[in-house]
Structures are given as C-alpha cells and as structure tokens.
Amino acid sequence: QVQLAESGGGSVQAGASLRLLCKASGETWRLYGMAWFRQVPGKEREFVAGTSRKGVNIEYRDSVKGRFDISRGFAENTIYLQMNSLQSDDTGVYYCAAGHPVLGLSKTDEYEYWGQGTQVTVSS
Numbered sequence: 446q447v448q449l450a451e452s453g454g455g456s457v458q459a460g461a462s463l464r465l466l467c468k469a470s471g472e473t474w475r476l477y478g479m480a481w482f483r484q485v486p487g488k489e490r491e492f493v494a495g496t497s498r499k500g501v502n503i504e505y506r507d508s509v510k511g512r513f514d515i516s517r518g519f520a521e522n523t524i525y526l527q528m529n530s531l532q533s534d535d536t537g538v539y540y541c542a543a544g545h546p547v548l549g550l551s552k553t554d555e556y557e558y559w560g561q562g563t564q565v566t567v568s569s
Contacts, residue, residue, distance in 0.1 A: 447474045449541045454467045454563030457531055461567075465526040467541030467560060478546045479524045481515065483537035483565070490540065493528060495550030504550045505547060508534065531567045538562040 453465040465481065480495030494505045494515040505513060515529040524541065544556035 447477060447543045449543060449560035451539065451556055451560045451563040452542050454539060454558050454565045456566040456568065458490045459532055459567055459569045462473070462527070462529045463531065463565060465539055465541075465563060465565075466530065467524045467526075469522045469524070469541075469543065474543060475519060476545075477543040477558075478550060478555075479515075479517065480535070480542045480544075480546075480550055482540045482542060482553065483535075484540070484562075485537045486507060490553055492551035493539070493554070496524070497546075499552065502550065508518050508564075528565075531565075533567050533569045534565050536565060538564050 448470040450468045476498055479496050481493040483492045483493050484490040492506055494513055496503045497516050500517050512530045516525045540562045541560040542556035543558040547554035
C-alpha cells in the first residue's frame with residue numbers, strides 16, 4: 446500500500462515557477478514508477494511527466510518539455526515536479542500517481558495509487 450500527498454500548488458502569473466512535491470509513505474514506494482497528471486473541469490486527466498522506479502526512464506508530454514523537470518528524492522520519500530515558464534494552459538489540478546507501468550509511463554490505467562491533488566492556477 447502506498448499513500449501519496451501532494452503540495453506546492455498555488456496561483457501565479459504566466460512565466461513564473463512552481464515546485465510541486467509528492468510525499469509517499471511506505472518503503473515499497475521505491476518499487477513503483479511515479480508520475481504527475483493534471484486535470485481541468487470537463488476534460489480527461491492528462492499525463493504530464495513520469496519516471497520509472499529507478500529514474501532511468503523519464504517521459505514528458507510534449508507541451509512541457511524543456512520547462513518541467515521530474516525527479517525522485519529517495520531519501521525524502523518524495524518526487525518533485527519543477528515547473529518553469531508556466532503558461533495559462535498549465536492550469537489544473539495536479540495529481541501524483543504510483544504504479545507498475547508496463548505499456549508506458551503516460552497511461553493513466555497503469556497507476557494504482559493516486560493522491561488528492563494540488564491546484565495550480567496560472568493567469569496571463
């Protein structure tokens with residue numbers, strides 16, 4: 446069992462930066478692939494960034510490449526999402542997820558555990 450708790454969201458102006466944190470419980474979280482997804486009302490949850498359990502494989506959705514960075518802090522039981530040059534399209538509730546993705550890091554159905562989400566609002 447893995448429990449996830451996100452933090453770090455907020456309201457910022459376009460061009461600003463935010464750093465999201467996802468605190469994971471339990472030693473077994475190290476065995477899981479981890480990812481960030483986001484969702485806005487009326488739309489499906491979409492993949493943002495993901496990392497394999499050892500951090501060897503990392504993927505990003507095209508619109509955030511070069512601006513976002515996902516990393517794992519094994520000592521802190523935390524994964525991070527550094528978001529730079531934020532745009533209004535980045536607005537949404539950001540969710541942390543843990544699972545054993547086989548078909549790819551970007552597939553929502555591959556993840557078993559989800560956090561409650563943290564709101565990110567970017568105004569232009």
